[in-house]
Amino acid sequence: MKIVLVAGARPNFMKVAPLLQQCDRAQNIRAVLVHTGQHYDEELSSIFFRDLGMRAPDYELKVGSGSHAVQTAEIMQRFEPVCQAERPDIVLVVGDVNSTLAAALVAVKLGVPVAHVEAGLRSFDRTMPEEINRVVADAVATWHFTTEPSADENLRREGIPDGRIHFVGNVMIDTLLACREQAAKSRILEALALRNGSANPVPYGVVTLHRPSNVDDLARLGPLVRALREIAVELPLIFPVHPRTSDTLQHMERGGGNERLRLVRPLGYLDFLNLVSHARLMITDSGGIQEETTILQVPCLTVRETTERPVTITCGWNRLVGMSPAVLVSACREELAHATRSGKTPALWDGKASQRIIDILMK
Numbered sequence: 029m030k031i032v033l034v035a036g037a038r039p040n041f042m043k044v045a046p047l048l049q050q051c052d053r054a055q056n057i058r059a060v061l062v063h064t065g066q067h068y069d070e071e072l073s074s075i076f077f078r079d080l081g082m083r084a085p086d087y088e089l090k091v092g093s094g095s096h097a098v099q100t101a102e103i104m105q106r107f108e109p110v111c112q113a114e115r116p117d118i119v120l121v122v123g124d125v126n127s128t129l130a131a132a133l134v135a136v137k138l139g140v141p142v143a144h145v146e147a148g149l150r151s152f153d154r155t156m157p158e159e160i161n162r163v164v165a166d167a168v169a170t171w172h173f174t175t176e177p178s179a180d181e182n183l184r185r186e187g188i189p190d191g192r193i194h195f196v197g198n199v200m201i202d203t204l205l206a207c208r209e210q211a212a213k214s215r216i217l218e219a220l221a222l223r224n225g226s227a228n229p230v231p232y233g234v235v236t237l238h239r240p241s242n243v244d245d246l247a248r249l250g251p252l253v254r255a256l257r258e259i260a261v262e263l264p265l266i267f268p269v270h271p272r273t274s275d276t277l278q279h280m281e282r283g284g285g286n287e288r289l290r291l292v293r294p295l296g297y298l299d300f301l302n303l304v305s306h307a308r309l310m311i312t313d314s315g316g317i318q319e320e321t322t323i324l325q326v327p328c329l330t331v332r333e334t335t336e337r338p339v340t341i342t343c344g345w346n347r348l349v350g351m352s353p354a355v356l357v358s359a360c361r362e363e364l365a366h367a368t369r370s371g372k373t374p375a376l377w378d379g380k381a382s383q384r385i386i387d388i389l390m391k
């Protein structure tokens with residue numbers, strides 16, 4: 029059986045890594061890895077291949093950045109001949125980025141069945157580009173591999189037959205669990221002067237913001253950054269800045285940061301995992317980080333009105349704080365007033381999702 033696995037942007041790499049490993053281990057699967065090049069910087073792409081021990085892609089489409097239409101169309105144009113030449117039995121796509129949508133469309137139109145990993149998640153907010161990508165990828169996929177029960181319900185509501193929905197757990201958590209030991213060796217806490225030698229780290233929080241709705245407009249990002257500075261008076265914050273965010277931050281004085289709100293370059297996988305696992309709290313608008321903090325048992329405040337990952341809330345580790353900077357500040361204060369927190373672990377987030385997926389595809 030030949031499977032083409034497609035990855036393109038930062039959050040794809042940790043999802044594809046364990047699937048590729050399972051495929052490469054199986055005797056009767058030939059896996060072909062395609063990197064679309066949606067993300068291309070060392071800090072958003074190459075470092076993840078090294079940190080995750082992934083082999084080099086078989087194809088690099090080098091599409092680069094562009095508007096949604098340009099980027100999606102470019103991926104489609106460059107992926108179609110690859111699919112025609114390889115004639116795979118399955119094209120496997122992960123997550124909800126433009127590369128996911130583009131590859132799924134190309135495959136299904138060539139008559140190649142699509143497996144969508146992380147299917148069925150819905151924010152019900154169609155202004156999010158990822159929501160469109162998810163809905164379309166699911167509409168054309170043959171196999172829908174889901175991470176949480178809400179996704180199964182969403183797919184059923186959209187008319188996907190039960191036999192095509194497979195609740196398998198979370199491949200990103202496979203990677204997190206597999207990499208924890210290695211991440212523990214990272215020296216990022218020392219590099220950021222958050223720990224001296226073997227002492228416990230000083231308390232700190234971690235911030236990531238990259239959603240277009242939060243970061244593209246200074247009128248929105250400016251007040252958020254000022255709220256972060258207010259929080260940082262009580263708890264120093266480390267903010268690895270996505271390139272999309274730094275484009276806007278350059279219009280603020282000192283780029284928005286100070287000695288308590290420390291802006292740093294994007295981090296690799298192992299350093300980031302280590303940094304978050306020791307954090308007192310996380311502030312983010314990312315989808316994947318809501319899931320990672322649920323497993324790391326780090327309280328997460330999500331700067332969005334909706335989440336497509338409600339299990340992170342019902343398990344007790346994530347809270348939606350909406351878009352108001354004032355609410356963010358008070359939510360952080362409430363969180364810091366809690367001495368300890370407890371919560372649950374979502375079902376099947378046990379490190380074996382990729383094995384389940386490959387077993388199902390083999391059948």
Ligand code: UD1
Pocket residue numbers: 037038039066067068069072073093094124125126127157158238270271272
């Ligand atoms: C994309 C995904 C988003 C995901 C995020 C993770 C879509 C629609 N969005 O958003 O779901 O959460 O990745 O990072 O697929 N850039 C660089 N270097 C790179 C790549 C991009 O500097 O290697 C800059 C460019 O200025 C580019 C901008 O970042 O225009 C945005 O990149 P793009 O891939 O369009 O979307 P992301 O915001 O990264």
